[in-house]
Amino acid sequence: MLGNARYAHKSARSGLCSVCVYTQALSQGEQRRSEIIHSFQSALEREEFEVYVQPQVRCSDKQVCGAEALVRWRRPDRGLCYPDEFIPVLEQTGDIVDLDFFVYRKVFEFQHGARMRGRQPIPISVNVSRVHLLNSEEFLARLRLLHEEFPIPASLVMFELTESAYIQEINHAKQLIAKLHHLGYRVSMDDFGSGYSSLKVLQTTPFDEIKFDKAFLRKSPEEKEDCLFLHIIELVKRLGAPVVCEGAETQAHVELLERSACDIIQGYYYYRPFPLGELHEESASPVPPVRASLPRLCS
Numbered sequence: 001m002l003g004n005a006r007y008a009h010k011s012a013r014s015g016l017c018s019v020c021v022y023t024q025a026l027s028q029g030e031q032r033r034s035e036i037i038h039s040f041q042s043a044l045e046r047e048e049f050e051v052y053v054q055p056q057v058r059c060s061d062k063q064v065c066g067a068e069a070l071v072r073w074r075r076p077d078r079g080l081c082y083p084d085e086f087i088p089v090l091e092q093t094g095d096i097v098d099l100d101f102f103v104y105r106k107v108f109e110f111q112h113g114a115r116m117r118g119r120q121p122i123p124i125s126v127n128v129s130r131v132h133l134l135n136s137e138e139f140l141a142r143l144r145l146l147h148e149e150f151p152i153p154a155s156l157v158m159f160e161l162t163e164s165a166y167i168q169e170i171n172h173a174k175q176l177i178a179k180l181h182h183l184g185y186r187v188s189m190d191d192f193g194s195g196y197s198s199l200k201v202l203q204t205t206p207f208d209e210i211k212f213d214k215a216f217l218r219k220s221p222e223e224k225e226d227c228l229f230l231h232i233i234e235l236v237k238r239l240g241a242p243v244v245c246e247g248a249e250t251q252a253h254v255e256l257l258e259r260s261a262c263d264i265i266q267g268y269y270y271y272r273p274f275p276l277g278e279l280h281e282e283s284a285s286p287v288p289p290v291r292a293s294l295p296r297l298c299s
Contacts, residue, residue, distance in 0.1 A: 036089045039075075044102060048074050051106040052273040053124065056244060056266045059258055066158070068125045068246075068266065069107050070273050071099065096129045101142055103127075105150075107157060110276055112150035119280055125158040125188060130165035133172040140179055154184030160211065162190045167201075174205055181206070188244070192236070202239050210236050214247020214267075217256075230260045237261040 043049065053067040073081040090096040107124050114121040132139040159180055166173045166189060177187045186208035194213040202210065216229050237243050245257050248267030257265050 033089050036086050037093055040090065040095050043073065044098060049099065049102055050074055051103055051276040053276050053279050054266060054273040055271045056264045057270045058264055059262055064122060065264060066123045066125065067279060069103055069276070071103055091129060091131065094131055097131055100127065100129055104146060106276060108146050108150040108152060111152045111156045114280055115152060121156055121280060123156050123158050125160050128159045128161045130169060133165065133169040133176055136172065136176045136179065158186045158188055158209065160188045160190040163192050163194055177205060199235060202236065207241050209242050209244055211244040211246060217245065217247045217253050226256055233260045233262055
């Protein structure tokens with residue numbers, strides 16, 4: 001009973017509600033959280049984490065012009081686990097720092113290897129967790145070491161910062177963005193529209209790209225909503241940064257975005273995520289196509 005009370009108390013402290021009632025689901029969630037915490041470091045050492053990528057398609061010519069790096073956890077006892085299952089826990093414990101740099105290392109190594117083989121790799125975007133904003137000097141120091149080991153042009157890696165992380169740590173975020181720009185890296189605002197930022201915020205921070213949250217495309221397809229969405233894209237585009245829209249899963253989504261000022265599309269309609277190592281295969285279709293005709297990879 002005391003253990004159950006501790007679960008409820010911990011949940012109440014970490015949530016928005018001051019009262020939490022114990023349930024079996026709450027207990028199972030706490031057990032999963034504990035498993036993640038205790039198995040993370042050994043899983044990282046055994047390389048149970050895998051880097052996947054999802055290509056991004058340029059609207060103007062249907063060429064693949066970039067990709068986003070994603071992470072999966074292939075657990076021996078549970079199979080493939082998706083980020084929503086473990087990322088929130090690792091962000092709370094701070095272990096997300098080590099996971100992020102595991103992903104960065106894989107991306108830098110991959111890009112460096114591609115160049116050594118005479119290829120011209122496309123840029124790959126990686127996520128910057130909120131924790132890095134509070135420890136920017138350590139973040140940049142580790143990044144410099146990584147670049148020394150795998151010297152690649154900074155243009156081959158873009159750092160994505162979510163809108164919510166930016167708003168929560170806006171001063172720290174601006175400082176880190178300036179330092180990344182000084183090193184030659186580009187920075188994208190990810191999940192734009194999921195939080196409370198405004199066009200004024202975008203005007204005061206020189207983002208190199210604005211990525212719209214997939215929630216815009218998940219709303220019911222009504223003409224008024226479509227019209228509003230198109231106007232928002234147009235307003236953001238006037239700020240000068242390229243616009244990326246993720247979550248395009250249907251032909252209707254793509255047709256809507258092609259009518260807009262959107263520059264780049266990302267979503268299942270073109271590509272599902274696949275292992276990083278398959279990105280520059282000779283085949284133009286690194287995974288079984290969602291449609292009969294897929295954009296060709298730029299190389």
